[in-house]
Amino acid sequence: MTFQLSPLLQCLRNRAFARLYAAQAINLIGDAFTWLGLGLLAFELAGENSGLWLSTALTLRVVIFVLLAPMAGVLADRLDRKGLMVTTHLVRMVLVSLFPFVSNGWQLYWLVALLSGCHALFTPTYTATLPLITTAEECPQAIALSNATYQLLSVLGPALAGSVAALFSTCSVFFLDALTFLVAAVLIAGLPTALIVSREGSVPPRRGLLEELSVGSQCLWWDAAMRYGLLLQLVAAIAGAEILVNTVGYVQGTLQAGSQAYGSIMAALGVGATLAAVIWGSSCHRMSAVAVMGLGGILTVLPLLAAYGANVPSLALLWAIAGIGKTLVNVPMQTVVAERVAVDLQGRVYGAQFAWSHLWWVLAYPLAGWFGSQFPAQHFFYAGLSSMVLFIAFVVLTQPWHLRHLPAGFWHSHPHDHSSEHDHCHRLQGLVGEHQHLHFHCRQATAIR
Known part of the structure; x- marks a missing residue:
């Protein structure tokens, strides 16, 4: 009798995706540890004002997502995505290791801002990499499995982090958090090839940053x-x-x-x-x-x-x-x-x-x-x-x-000059020559x- 994987799990037969997916799951556990640890740390430092500290940190996090995510997309299309994702995890490992030494609000906000910047770089890069390493049939399954894991760990992750905090200490939460990011970085670094978007035969785009x-x-x-x-x-x-x-x-x-x-x-x-x-x-x-x-x-x-x-x-x-x-x-x-x-x-x-x-x-x-x-x-x-x-x-x-x-x-x-082999309508009129x-x-x- 042949064992059949659930349709959702069949994408895990793709070894590159399976490795990247494992890194994402460990990364999500790390995120749960980060935010539970932040709540405990804010209460230790601010007491009844911890809610204000956390609300400010969450607002800062979302604002940075909005501002940096488009830049993350540009970098993901220009650089080796494997190197980019490994770097964000190693930086996060260092940043969460610094939380036990925080003594006031501005230090906490700076660390949250830098962590949020890393998250804003990693998440769109990870999502954009799924179509790059999976087939057309595997891609929807890979996206769905990644989202299902995100939702599941949003429920289980805080409970796991809370158990660690109850058994040990707030410092232990952050140091274990750092370990999760290190493991995720090692998994991504072990991917067999660089994750660079192929532009064979294309001319580098002549665009401004905006x-x-x-x-x-x-x-x-x-x-x-x-x-x-x-x-x-x-x-x-x-x-x-x-x-x-x-x-x-x-x-x-x-x-x-x-x-x-x-x-x-x-x-x-x-x-x-x-x-x-x-x-x-x-x-x-x-x-x-x-x-x-x-x-x-x-x-x-x-x-x-x-x-x-x-x-x-x-x-x-x-x-x-x-x-x-x-x-x-x-x-x-x-x-x-x-x-x-x-x-x-x-x-x-x-x-x-x-x-x-x-x-x-x-x-x-x-x-x-x-x-x-x-x-x-x-x-x-x-x-x-x-x-x-x-x-x-x-x-x-x-x-x-x-x-x-x-x-x-x-x-x-791509660069284009309205040759007969590549004809289409412009949304913006008045463009002539190669552009x-x-x-x-x-x-x-x-x-x-």
């Missing part, structure tokens, strides 16, 4: 399918921020249910997100990415509309559904980018997508706080209503039922999935 940084966003907003996914990520961010910001007050305040119930409810959110990633990875070849993103948007919004007056079991079920919806928006979006962007541009597009998705959260967090303060008894309903209005507006504007008839192909850019030009090329296929 133009290089804007290429990823241009692809995202010019392509109808990617634009639709990016707008749905805004809807998911508003709904997700409402859940993260206001659930604790509802559970421990309105329901008087305590911290254990709150932990169970938030774990349900992670379990739902993990389950959706597994389902998508196992059946992505039979499903339309555009249709699944729309379904995800609906499943993200509806639980908020139904959450008013929910008890603990009902809220856990609703948040599990919301977690499913969040994943069904985010993971197919990454698959669409892999399918519709040339390999030598994917670093910049994934970097831009990482930046835009975190910008949505920068906008969504204060909005969730406003809902909680203005509608203390019905904030879930009004946040859900606002998200639903946005969802309907985006559907009307983008008309996703037409997106399945878009031509298959990919966005790419760098971003455009879409059709390939032999009927439509996008």
Whole structure:
């Protein structure tokens, strides 16, 4: 009897991906140790003001993501990605080893800023590398498995880090954290070849820095399918921020249910997100990415509309559904980018997508706080209503039922002079002679999935 791997796990037969995936999983455990250790350290240094310290650190983290991720995409398309990922892990290893010696707030903020910069460099580079080392059949599975692992470790990682802190000390958390980044760096360094985007026969692009940084966003907003996914990520961010910001007050305040119930409810959110990633990875070849993103948007919004007056079991079920919806928006979006962007541009597009998705959260967090303060008894309903209005507006504007008839192909850019062998339309008129030009090329296929 032959052993058959689950469809989601078949991509692990690719040894390069299996090694990179193991490094990512260990990296995610390290992230969990970092943020639990930061919380403990902030409490040791600031006491009751630790919440202010952590909120400032989290805000700083997201702002750096937005600012640096596009640059990360440029570097990922220009440098050896293996060397870039190894370097970010080694730098993070050194930085987290310094946390036990922090004695005031500004030192903590500097370390958080540098760590966030490394994270902003690593994550888009890792995502853009998946299509580079996997086949077209393996890539959606690799993306889904990576996301499922991220969601699962977001639930299990803090519990593991908390157990270490309870048995040993805060310093032990940071030193073990440093070890995880070292192991991840060694795994990536052991990849058999350099991870450099091939540009055989191409001329180095003649672009300024600002133009290089804007290429990823241009692809995202010019392509109808990617634009639709990016707008749905805004809807998911508003709904997700409402859940993260206001659930604790509802559970421990309105329901008087305590911290254990709150932990169970938030774990349900992670379990739902993990389950959706597994389902998508196992059946992505039979499903339309555009249709699944729309379904995800609906499943993200509806639980908020139904959450008013929910008890603990009902809220856990609703948040599990919301977690499913969040994943069904985010993971197919990454698959669409892999399918519709040339390999030598994917670093910049994934970097831009990482930046835009975190910008949505920068906008969504204060909005969730406003809902909680203005509608203390019905904030879930009004946040859900606002998200639903946005969802309907985006559907009307983008008309996703037409997106399945878009031509298959990919966005790419190269020096070009309008020869007959390479003719296409310009978005910007008036360009003559040889120039760098971003455009879409059709390939032999009927439509996008």
